[in-house]
Amino acid sequence: MAGDGDGLTHIDASGRPRMVDVGEKADTKRFAVAKGSIYMKPETLRRILSGGAEKGDVLSVAQTAGIMAAKNTARAIPMCHNILISGVEMQFTPDEEHSAVHIEASASTVGKTGIEMESLHAVSVAALTIYDMCKAVDRGMRITDIRLHRKEGGKSGLYEE
Numbered sequence: 001m002a003g004d005g006d007g008l009t010h011i012d013a014s015g016r017p018r019m020v021d022v023g024e025k026a027d028t029k030r031f032a033v034a035k036g037s038i039y040m041k042p043e044t045l046r047r048i049l050s051g052g053a054e055k056g057d058v059l060s061v062a063q064t065a066g067i068m069a070a071k072n073t074a075r076a077i078p079m080c081h082n083i084l085i086s087g088v089e090m091q092f093t094p095d096e097e098h099s100a101v102h103i104e105a106s107a108s109t110v111g112k113t114g115i116e117m118e119s120l121h122a123v124s125v126a127a128l129t130i131y132d133m134c135k136a137v138d139r140g141m142r143i144t145d146i147r148l149h150r151k152e153g154g155k156s157g158l159y160e161e
Helices: 042-050 058-071 116-134
Strands: 028-039 085-095 100-111 142-152
Touching: 028 116, 042 085, 042 100, 042 116, 058 085, 058 100, 058 116, 085 116, 100 116, 116 142
Parallel strands: none
Antiparallel strands: 028 100, 028 142, 085 100
C-alpha cells in the first residue's frame, strides 16, 4: 500500500497527497550533491565567460540564485519539509568542447529528513537563471541531466550514481 514504507511516501492509503511525519526520526548529518547541465551556442558561452552578457555576470547571479533556491525549496515543492540548511556550495564548470556549463550543488544539514531536494532545486534554478540571463541571444539553450549525484546520511545511507 502506498505510504506504508513499501511505496510512495507522499501518498496516503487513500491515494491522497500527504506530508510525511518525520517527528520520530533521529537527527543525522545529511549531505547531497546534485548535477545538471545547460547547453548553448558557442557564442553564448563565450559571452558568459568573457562577462559580455548584457544582464551582467551570469555565473555569479546563477550562483546566488542556486543558493537562494536551496533555502526556499519547501516553498516551491509542496511536500518538502522546511529544513535548517547548514551550507550550500555551487560550482560551474564551463565546457567549451560541448558548449555547455555543467552545474553542481552541494548542500548539508543535520536533521530528520534529507537535503536532496534542496540540491536538485539549486541546480535547476541556477540553470534557469543562466537561461533567463542569456535568452535574448540564445533561446535554444537546453537544460539537461538534472540528477542526484550523491547522498549521505539518514536511514537509507549512501547513494551514489
